[in-house]
Amino acid sequence: MQEQQEVLAEKPEGLNERRSQAGPQTQRFFYYTYGMTVESDIELPELMPVPASASADISIITAGITESLADATFSGKWVQLSPSQCQLNVQGIARYRIEEGRRILVDRRVLEDERDGVPARDVRQYLLGMSLGVLLYQRDWLPMHVSALHTPTGVWAFTGHSGAGKSTLGAWLHYTQGWPMISDDVAVIKPEDSQAYLYPGPPRVKLWKDALQALGIDTKGLIRDLTRHDKYHLMVDEAFHKRPEPLKALVILERAEEGETASLEPLKGVEAFRTVMGALYRPDVGQEFNSPAALMARIAQLTDRIEVYRYRRPWSLEDMDSSVETLLDYIKRDVK
Template identity: 35%
Template sequence: MYAGYGLRIDSELLLPELPPAPGLPARADVVVRLGPVRPPAPDALALPHGFWADGDRIGLDVPEVGRYLCERGTRITVEPAPGASTDALRLFLLGSALGVLLTQRGLLVLHGNAFVVDGACAVVLGHSGAGKSTLAAEMHRRGHVVLSDDVVPVDAAGRALPGWPRIKLWQDALDRLGLPSSGLDRVGAGFDKYHVPLERAAAPGPVPVQWIYVLDRHEGPLRVVPVTGAAGFAVLHEHSYRNEILVGGLRRTHLARSAALARVAGLARVERPRGVDSVASSADAILDHIARAARPGPVIREEQHATGTATRTVGA
């Protein structure tokens, strides 16, 4: 029995990335089974990137890996393709398939990472390759607990649920952070990407989300720019994990969860100069923005961090 995102997971496929579930044996919240998956019906809805929706069943077909079926937020069935490696099966199970299952459970599942600052949670969003995991590793190096990497589920109360204690980093990110890859497990065969375990004093519980930052690039200095109004909904949808599955009832739940989160969390874009390694300065800017937001005084509307810092404020 494994633990992750507050769930007890009973899996026939060995999942060494996940910690064991604590306490006495109890009924699983989620079961993962190996076996045949009934193909989608002729009238099933074909979705991008190999996903399909057939009533309350959400499936995923991954060439040369297998077919995954998520049902009712409680069960994932995996039908391996001939010759598929267990590494590849786990990669898509713990990523796309589990992300779908968490969405089925009514959670707002964001594509990013989450770390803790003074008892509250900051979520960093961004497209693949934006540097989210490298930034999470930098926050961990500075002593902040990293709740989750890559997949961040947020419950109806606006709390981020903790994942398993690891970050996935490419070799170049390890080099920038001064971390050796020797002894680390690869994410998958042929990937120059590694599982980096995180040390935690204790297993964290859900943490209220107070800040959301979106990593972006532009032709200019590093700056933190607030996102307000309807633009916040667009940000949350754009950076929802596997948002191609958000159809029907899942879309309605997503909109409700997004609206609830936007009411309690501040959103901002972290715009970084193109072609510049800005991991440390991005961490500085985010932590400074959080510290300023926690202090009484003028409301920060824009901050620029580079050679020549400028800050514009309005209100009191």
Template identity: 35%
Template sequence: MFNVPDVAVFRIEEGVSIHVSPVPECDPGKIRLYVLGTCMGILLLQRGILPLHGSAVAIDGKAYAIVGHSGAGKSTLATVLLNMGFQLLSDDVIPLVLAHDHTAIIFPSYPQQKLWQDSMDKLGMNGDGCQPLFDREQKFAVPVQSRFRHEPMPLGGVFELVCDESGPGIQAVEGLERFHTLLRHTFRRSVMEQMGLMEWHFGMLVRFVNQLPVHRIVRPSSAFTALDLGSLLLQTIRKEKIS
């Protein structure tokens, strides 16, 4: 249960229901942001599903997670891949589970992205049919129904997107740093202790990192390199398949 001043009180119960007690005359769009974000992340945790903060894209029969901090450019890079002909599974919150055979599986969420106006301009998107998010006039909800993957897919790898002027570039993440990468980008991990999930979280991350390739993509903040990074990501995936 949590309270967002001037918005609503939210209660998430047993992984099956989200209750909302809104402040009078609060814009439904703002409530929707929290329902699809924090509330959904907590609901997934209650179900024993690991939520990662990022976008997931279906590429050549597998799903690939692009994780990173807010503003890193995850959705922009995912859009570049969608423009190459691939499909989106999730934007913002990635639901990740272990199947009975211990295969990591990503489940689809809903056919929508959130993109900044600046990214849309640089990608040549005109914004028709896109609605601005509440309180964030320069960020839009972008429907992607025709480029959405509705079926769960095995996770092929994780790409962490970071900003650094040494980029653009890509490098493999090895050893214990792979664990810390997934730890950093678990969605709403600040609630783990309160929910009594610290031990569960540790165990889940150990299982995932033992079977997944992890890479770090570096992009400079002073230049728009999303098109180059999309090509680098795709080359890395296909090179690993050959090897």
């Protein structure tokens, strides 16, 4: 628990109290993501719009939020937790309160010495990222930090530490093989399903500038990431599958040593379990809303349902076409 609290406390201090210039919302917007219908006060162009529904799965509401949770069991510099709620105070952007896996309250604030308005896209990045991730855990689901594609032999997902090249590899396979994408950031497994269906999230790709250049994609007009200046958000709505698909394989990416050729190795037992556990999105948060035993049981179930691999490859983008041949041969091995 102490280790989790230290991770959760690594963000900036909360906000001084001054509301942005955005006025009250009257229009309601409806979307589909992670297998849920979303009713929102805030327009979310990153999500797939759907007809209005009287029975949306979750609601996103603009509302005033107190600075602290009344029954908080943990209070960090930017995160507060209670048994049924989580509050994020993102300096200069907004305050988010996630409740019971059903609602996200958004209170837009700015620092007193900052501009009066906060760009809507900045508010949405934290709403569609950490806030939705917390809500998924509150519903006892498994948000997976993966890049995934629908290949000719099923859905293959790629995981690894930050900077392992998940998005780069996923985008490379999409643009060179024409395979539709399922996820580039977070996708969801619902343990209650009879199969390990992977539910897509927002249809966007986050790529570093050098990867965009290697793929011949112009950065003009793309949205820069808030925390990583040389990373860009690329909306590829038409390239994404919108509905859940059974997950066939999870692959952990590793960097090959100099002179080492690309290799793909099946993983079993403890190694496979650790790989699946490592693919969880913000597991420190997940353990706040799920007991360690329950979380491990769900991971063990998922590990038994899918294939797990380790893929080691050279890091150079110039060698990408040759280094992915081993992976492509394996993925396509059952194509008739």
